[in-house]
Amino acid sequence: MHDQNDTPAERPETPQSEQGAQMESPKPAPSPAPETPSPVQEKAKPSIEQSLDDEIAAALGDMSLDQIMDEEDRAKSTVQITSDGRRTRNGMIVAIQDKDVMIEFGPKSQGICPAQQFMALNDALPEVGSKHDFVVERFDPFDGLLVVSLPGAVQKADWGTLEVGQIIEARCVGVNRGGLEMEVDKHKGFMPAGQVEIRHVDDISTFIGEKFSCKIIELKKAKNRLVLSRKAVLMVEREGQKKATLEELAVGQVKTVTITSIQPYGAFADLGGVDGLIHISDISHERIKNPGDVLKVGETMQVEVLKIDTSGDQVKIGLGRKQVMSDPTAEVLQELTEGSETTGRVKKIMDFGAFIELAPGVEGLVHISQVSHERVESVAHALKKDEIVQVKILSIDPGRNRISLSIKAMTEAPARSSDGNSGRSGGKRGRGRGEAIDMTPREDDPAMRKLKARFSSNDLKGGLG
Numbered sequence: 001m002h003d004q005n006d007t008p009a010e011r012p013e014t015p016q017s018e019q020g021a022q023m024e025s026p027k028p029a030p031s032p033a034p035e036t037p038s039p040v041q042e043k044a045k046p047s048i049e050q051s052l053d054d055e056i057a058a059a060l061g062d063m064s065l066d067q068i069m070d071e072e073d074r075a076k077s078t079v080q081i082t083s084d085g086r087r088t089r090n091g092m093i094v095a096i097q098d099k100d101v102m103i104e105f106g107p108k109s110q111g112i113c114p115a116q117q118f119m120a121l122n123d124a125l126p127e128v129g130s131k132h133d134f135v136v137e138r139f140d141p142f143d144g145l146l147v148v149s150l151p152g153a154v155q156k157a158d159w160g161t162l163e164v165g166q167i168i169e170a171r172c173v174g175v176n177r178g179g180l181e182m183e184v185d186k187h188k189g190f191m192p193a194g195q196v197e198i199r200h201v202d203d204i205s206t207f208i209g210e211k212f213s214c215k216i217i218e219l220k221k222a223k224n225r226l227v228l229s230r231k232a233v234l235m236v237e238r239e240g241q242k243k244a245t246l247e248e249l250a251v252g253q254v255k256t257v258t259i260t261s262i263q264p265y266g267a268f269a270d271l272g273g274v275d276g277l278i279h280i281s282d283i284s285h286e287r288i289k290n291p292g293d294v295l296k297v298g299e300t301m302q303v304e305v306l307k308i309d310t311s312g313d314q315v316k317i318g319l320g321r322k323q324v325m326s327d328p329t330a331e332v333l334q335e336l337t338e339g340s341e342t343t344g345r346v347k348k349i350m351d352f353g354a355f356i357e358l359a360p361g362v363e364g365l366v367h368i369s370q371v372s373h374e375r376v377e378s379v380a381h382a383l384k385k386d387e388i389v390q391v392k393i394l395s396i397d398p399g400r401n402r403i404s405l406s407i408k409a410m411t412e413a414p415a416r417s418s419d420g421n422s423g424r425s426g427g428k429r430g431r432g433r434g435e436a437i438d439m440t441p442r443e444d445d446p447a448m449r450k451l452k453a454r455f456s457s458n459d460l461k462g463g464l465g
Contacts, residue, residue: 087136088151093126101126103134103148111136111146116213116237120167121150123240159185162226164219170228171211175204182214182228189226198234199260241273246315253305254324262292269303269319276317278303285322285329286361328361329401336403338393341410346387354383356391356405364403366391373413 091103091111101118103111113134118126126132134148162168162184170189174181180196182189191214196204218227249255249271257269257276266279280291288294307318336342336358344356344364353367371382383389392409396402 088133089136089146089148090131090133091148092131093128095128096125103132103146105146109146110144111148112140112143113148113150114213116233117150119237119240120233123243159187159221162216162219162221164216166216167213167233168216168228169211170214172207172209175208180204180207182226184226184228187224187226189228191228191230195229195231198231198238238273243273245272245274246310249305249308249317251305251308254302255305255319256300257303257319259295259297259299259301262295262297264290267291267295269301271317274315274317276303276305276319278319278321282306282318282320282322284361285325285327328359330398332359332362333396333398333401333403336393336396338396341390341392344389344391344405346383346385346389349380349383349385351379354379356389358403362403364391364393364405366405366407370394370404370406370408373408373411 089105089111091105093101094104094110095102096115099115101113101115103113105111111134115125118124133151135151136146136148139145140147168184170182170184172180172191173183178190179193180191182191193201193204195217196207212230213233214228214230215232216226217229217232218225220226255271257271259267260270260275261268264280266277267283268275268277278291278295280288283291283294301321302324303319303321304323305317306320306323307316309316309318342358344358346354347357347363348355351368353365354371355363356366357363368376368379371379376382389407390410391405391407394404394406394409396404
């Protein structure tokens with residue numbers, strides 16, 4: 001007999017009892033015949049292929065897989081099965097249109113894949129003619145195209161398999177005060193307004209009806225809570241664009257940019273994944289006080305790359321708008337000549353003189369000494385802003401874009417006396433300023449005749465004769 005402490009694994013396997021085992025040796029049991037599964041059992045345990053066919057059929061709707069696969073594809077077995085049970089197909093890139101990549105799987109089978117998936121995974125768009133594997137998501141009967149994705153990129157929106165961090169495709173179905181209302185696999189989701197775009201969007205209702213890729217940043221299935229972010233996907237794309245832009249960017253290049261932000265000191269413009277600054281002094285040839293008077297957010301324009309500084313943690317890029325524009329000052333300077341006379345408008349009055357606008361963007365300076373022949377204590381008392389004046393061009397400095405003007409040169413200087421002072425009628429005011437005194441004898445003055453008669457009397461004593 002066996003010890004009571006023997007484990008079942010230690011006991012020999014035998015179909016006979018202990019009493020019979022001592023008298024007879026065990027006979028080998030006949031091998032059981034293989035059981036044939038019943039139809040019920042087959043239904044309970046479907047084959048892998050049948051399960052995949054059911055999944056694809058549900059995704060494609062009324063369109064069968066045979067209808068979207070030509071005979072050549074099926075003969076070559078181009079459809080493969082991934083580890084997660086989804087079908088992949090190898091296709092060739094035939095075109096890149098805006099945000100979509102067009103793929104050809106066969107003469108009668110074409111597909112479409114978002115370009116942002118290539119940027120997110122490969123940091124670059126694919127080359128036309130290259131071949132890649134794609135995951136078949138669904139068939140679009142309206143366009144007659146397969147909707148596919150790159151393995152590991154945007155995944156099929158299946159509520160049962162959703163996880164935080166996944167990049168899925170969702171549709172915007174509404175908007176509220178806090179953000180966008182999204183729909184994912186017939187479940188409601190939410191996208192905060194700050195997660196819609198990299199930069200602030202004034203009106204997020206423009207996204208209603210659009211379908212785009214987004215990242216799951218919060219998921220609580222028990223509470224049916226799903227929070228998405230489109231910004232997270234765009235940030236990945238932007239990093240890829242930034243790397244490509246900096247590799248080919250050089251000082252002196254003329255680039256097309258989009259204004260993204262306007263500040264008091266200038267405007268920021270997107271070069272493609274990286275921003276550059278257009279300083280206020282490089283926006284226009286004219287003097288401007290507010291960049292917002294000239295530029296608008298979202299406006300596209302050409303600029304010249306002035307400097308690239310990669311020494312710090314952040315890349316600093318200086319851009320210039322006026323450098324790619326014609327200089328009105330240079331054109332006007334070619335037409336002006338020294339000694340000529342012209343008309344201008346008083347644009348700015350300073351303590352030392354006044355700036356006169358001769359043409360849009362072209363100004364000349366009238367120094368305080370050239371305002372009038374008389375002494376001018378204050379330019380503001382002699383001239384008024386926006387006043388139209390006649391001026392004479394004294395000098396032109398093309399290298400410094402400076403023009404010297406004179407207003408007093410347009411009038412003759414007043415006549416002066418022999419002692420160098422201007423002739424003025426007398427009086428206490430004139431004598432007080434050192435002007436000439438009227439010395440004309442006043443013979444006809446009654447007071448003078450009376451005084452002369454008095455002192456010419458014979459009764460006078462003294463030396464008057």
